[in-house]
Amino acid sequence: MLTRIRYYLSAQASSIPVYILEQFILTLFGWIPTALGVALRSLAYRLIMKLEGAVAIEAGARLVWANNIRLGAGVFLDHGVYLHALPGGISIGEGTSVMHHTMLHVFNFRDLPHAGITVGKNCFLGEFNVIRGQGGVLIGDNVYTGPMVKFVAVNHVFADPHRPIREQGITAQGIVVEDDVWLGAGVTVVDGVTIGRGSVIGAGAVVTTDIPAYSIAVGVPAKPVKDRRQMEKNSKQDANIFFGELEQIRNQSLSGGTQ
Numbered sequence: 001m002l003t004r005i006r007y008y009l010s011a012q013a014s015s016i017p018v019y020i021l022e023q024f025i026l027t028l029f030g031w032i033p034t035a036l037g038v039a040l041r042s043l044a045y046r047l048i049m050k051l052e053g054a055v056a057i058e059a060g061a062r063l064v065w066a067n068n069i070r071l072g073a074g075v076f077l078d079h080g081v082y083l084h085a086l087p088g089g090i091s092i093g094e095g096t097s098v099m100h101h102t103m104l105h106v107f108n109f110r111d112l113p114h115a116g117i118t119v120g121k122n123c124f125l126g127e128f129n130v131i132r133g134q135g136g137v138l139i140g141d142n143v144y145t146g147p148m149v150k151f152v153a154v155n156h157v158f159a160d161p162h163r164p165i166r167e168q169g170i171t172a173q174g175i176v177v178e179d180d181v182w183l184g185a186g187v188t189v190v191d192g193v194t195i196g197r198g199s200v201i202g203a204g205a206v207v208t209t210d211i212p213a214y215s216i217a218v219g220v221p222a223k224p225v226k227d228r229r230q231m232e233k234n235s236k237q238d239a240n241i242f243f244g245e246l247e248q249i250r251n252q253s254l255s256g257g258t259q
C-alpha cells in the first residue's frame with residue numbers, strides 16, 4: 001500500500017513538501033473564475049512554477065509537477081489545459097496560447113534522457129492537441145496547430161510476437177518542428193521526425209518522415225506536394241484574407257506596443 005502511495009506521489013510532484021505546497025496553491029487559486037482569478041493566479045503561481053512575466057491561466061487548468069513548468073510572459077492557458085511536467089519539464093515561450101483541453105505530458109516514468117517539451121514564442125496550439133514528450137518535443141517560434149493535432153515522441157517495441165508489447169520497452173528519439181510551421185486539423189506527428197521551417201501540413205496527415213523546409217505536405221503518410229517558395233500567387237487565398245482588430249491588439253501586446 002505504502003509503495004503504491006509513494007508511486008502515486010512521485011507522479012504528482014518532485015517531493016512530498018513540494019506536493020503539499022503545489023496542491024495548496026492550486027486548490028486555493030485554481031478554481032476562481034473571471035479576470036480576478038486570472039490576475040490572482042498570475043501572482044500566486046509564481047510560488048510553484050517559473051513565470052517570466054504576467055500570464056493568463058484560466059480556471060480549471062491542471063498543472064502537475066508544476067515546479068518543472070516555465071511560462072514566458074503573455075502565455076495563455078485555456079480552461080482544461082493539462083500540463084504534466086515530469087523530469088525534462090515543459091517550457092512555453094512568450095506570447096504562446098494553448099487552447100481548451102490541450103495536453104502536454106512529458107510522460108517520463110523511465111528516466112528517459114531526452115524527455116521534455118519546449119514550445120517557442122508566439123505559437124498557437126489549437127483545441128484538444130496532445131503532446132507526449134518521452135523522446136523530447138521541440139517546437140519552434142510562430143508554430144500554429146489546428147484542433148486535435150498530436151505529437152507522439154515515443155514508440156512501443158513489438159519485435160517479439162510471443163511477449164506482451166507492454167513488456168518490450170519503448171524507443172524515444174524526439175520530434176522537432178522548426179519555426180513558422182502550420183499543422184492543419186487532426187495531424188499526427190510520430191517519433192523521430194523533423195518538420196522543416198515554413199512548412200504547411202494538410203489536415204488529417206500522418207507525418208512519418210522528415211519534411212523539407214517550406215513544403216506543403218498532405219496525406220497518410222504525409223508527402224510534400226508543393227514547395228511554398230515555388231508556388232504561383234495563391235488566388236484562392238487572395239480573394240478572402242481576414243485580419244481583425246482583436247488580432248491587431250494581440251500583435252501590439254506581443255511586440256510590447258502601447259497604441
Ligand SMILES: CC(C)(COP(=O)(O)OP(=O)(O)OC[C@H]1O[C@@H](n2cnc3c(N)ncnc32)[C@H](O)[C@@H]1OP(=O)(O)O)[C@@H](O)C(=O)NCCC(=O)NCCS
Binds near residue numbers: 200216226
Ligand atoms: C493543405 C491545404 C492548406 C491546402 O493547400 P494548397 O496549397 O491550397 O493545396 P491545394 O488545395 O492546391 O491541394 C494540393 C493537392 O493536395 C490535395 N490536398 C489538399 N489538402 C489535403 C489534405 N488535407 N489531405 C489530403 N490531400 C490534400 C489536393 O486535393 C490537391 O491534390 P491534387 O493535386 O491531386 O488535386 C488545405 O487543404 C488544408 O489541409 N488545410 C488545413 C485546414 C485546417 O485544418 N484548418 C484548421 C485551422 S488551424
